[in-house]
Amino acid sequence: MELTRKILEGDVRAAARLMTMIENGASEARAALKSLYAHTGSGYIIGITGPPGSGKSTLTDHLTDELRKRRKTVGIVAVDPTSPFSGGAILADRIRMQRHSLDADVFIRSMATRGHLGGLARATNDVVDVMDAAGKEVILIETVGVGQDEVEVVGTAHTCVVVSVPGLGDEVQAIKAGVLEIGDVFVVNKADREGANRTATELEMMLHMAPDTGGWLPKVYKTVATKGEGIAKLVDAIFAHKAFLDERDLRKKKGRERSERAFMALLQETLRARTVERFKRNGSMKEMIERVADRELDPYTAVEEILDKIGL
Amino acid sequence: MTTQVQQKIRVLIAKPGLDGHDRGAKVIARAFRDAGMEVIYTGLRQTPEMIASAAIQEDVDAIGLSCLSGAHMYLFPKVIELLRERGADDIVVFGGGTIPDEDIPKLKAAGIAQVFTPGATTGEAIEFVKSNIRSK
Numbered sequence: 001m002e003l004t005r006k007i008l009e010g011d012v013r014a015a016a017r018l019m020t021m022i023e024n025g026a027s028e029a030r031a032a033l034k035s036l037y038a039h040t041g042s043g044y045i046i047g048i049t050g051p052p053g054s055g056k057s058t059l060t061d062h063l064t065d066e067l068r069k070r071r072k073t074v075g076i077v078a079v080d081p082t083s084p085f086s087g088g089a090i091l092a093d094r095i096r097m098q099r100h101s102l103d104a105d106v107f108i109r110s111m112a113t114r115g116h117l118g119g120l121a122r123a124t125n126d127v128v129d130v131m132d133a134a135g136k137e138v139i140l141i142e143t144v145g146v147g148q149d150e151v152e153v154v155g156t157a158h159t160c161v162v163v164s165v166p167g168l169g170d171e172v173q174a175i176k177a178g179v180l181e182i183g184d185v186f187v188v189n190k191a192d193r194e195g196a197n198r199t200a201t202e203l204e205m206m207l208h209m210a211p212d213t214g215g216w217l218p219k220v221y222k223t224v225a226t227k228g229e230g231i232a233k234l235v236d237a238i239f240a241h242k243a244f245l246d247e248r249d250l251r252k253k254k255g256r257e258r259s260e261r262a263f264m265a266l267l268q269e270t271l272r273a274r275t276v277e278r279f280k281r282n283g284s285m286k287e288m289i290e291r292v293a294d295r296e297l298d299p300y301t302a303v304e305e306i307l308d309k310i311g312l
Numbered sequence: 313m314t315t316q317v318q319q320k321i322r323v324l325i326a327k328p329g330l331d332g333h334d335r336g337a338k339v340i341a342r343a344f345r346d347a348g349m350e351v352i353y354t355g356l357r358q359t360p361e362m363i364a365s366a367a368i369q370e371d372v373d374a375i376g377l378s379c380l381s382g383a384h385m386y387l388f389p390k391v392i393e394l395l396r397e398r399g400a401d402d403i404v405v406f407g408g409g410t411i412p413d414e415d416i417p418k419l420k421a422a423g424i425a426q427v428f429t430p431g432a433t434t435g436e437a438i439e440f441v442k443s444n445i446r447s448k
């Protein structure tokens with residue numbers, strides 16, 4: 001396939017075009033992803049997550065700088081929220097990263113969530129795969145600004161970096177489940193601000209109380225992303241986690257889990273689409289839903305009936 | 313992913329050159345968002361090379377250039393030239409800012425599809441983008 005060949009040769013335009021087709025749910029995208037799949041699996045995926053305004057974009061920019069110094073090629077997928085009112089979005093993460101826009105070994109793509117919850121866009125996984133197939137050695141995913149429960153990135157990334165800043169709240173905020181449970185590496189950014197040491201200490205205390213971490217003890221690093229301070233140490237920490245995973249063959253395990261999730265999601269979506277399509281054709285679905293709404297039929301029996309009819 | 317096809321118009325709003333006035337660019341970015349578009353905003357002091365490269369990576373349908381420094385006669389055509397070099401001249405490029413009337417025909421001859429001068433409404437710009445982008 002022409003598009004696939006171009007992407008594997010490193011054609012930026014072709015890769016960017018496929019990413020758009022993936023986001024739009026175009027049927028040609030599926031064919032291209034099929035043939036690219038065998039070329040994925042070698043990129044190292046790093047998730048950067050944290051609350052809005054914690055400095056994720058600036059940190060991503062400086063991490064990229066450091067990774068380029070270490071001669072790694074870099075892909076960046078930066079996710080920003082879609083407006084629930086207009087369906088539009090302002091994707092502004094690039095502002096902090098523009099110095100890399102002329103570097104042929106850095107590919108930056110902004111994505112809108114398009115209503116998907118969880119901190120990523122629905123198509124983020126597939127876009128990461130395109131970057132991987134296009135030969136990017138390290139892929140950084142910057143999530144939308146998250147609160148406490150948007151932890152989908154943990155299913156995509158090999159190493160999750162959770163970014164915090166001083167003054168967000170007392171230690172009770174840190175003990176809450178969710179975002180704090182997914183970090184492999186923790187960052188207190190804007191560490192030149194008052195209270196940074198306290199925030200770092202509180203985070204460390206919470207992490208020490210965590211029950212079983214499978215042998216990896218997440219550490220807390222202080223950075224001042226705007227000045228590039230603490231970035232080299234942070235990259236060292238990320239690579240230390242990578243080494244930890246590789247020594248225990250855990251990266252493969254994570255990869256398998258990611259493949260399983262992607263497979264199940266795809267199966268679910270495809271089955272749903274085909275079932276709905278088949279029932280739309282003979283028109284009985286609408287009628288069935290009406291009977292459910294009128295309480296003539298319960299939804300459980302309705303679904304069983306549908307599946308019986310198509311032999312599932 | 314075959315379930316729903318949802319095309320979104322993607323537009324890059326960029327400020328080439330050295331002036332630091334990004335109010336107009338921000339107003340247009342916000343208006344485009346409210347019209348349901350995905351707006352990639354790259355901020356101040358962009359070189360034409362940075363703009364062309366970002367537009368290609370982001371696979372945008374259109375680029376809006378805002379310039380208040382008077383350097384539009386160099387900066388705008390340069391963006392067009394770079395897009396052509398990289399085979400991306402199907403991206404519609406329009407401009408806005410303090411641009412003298414006599415420059416507009418020259419910019420259009422250089423490939424700028426439309427020029428919006430002070431007084432133009434955001435609605436006009438939205439309508440222009442919606443009716444002029446390539447169909448993918």
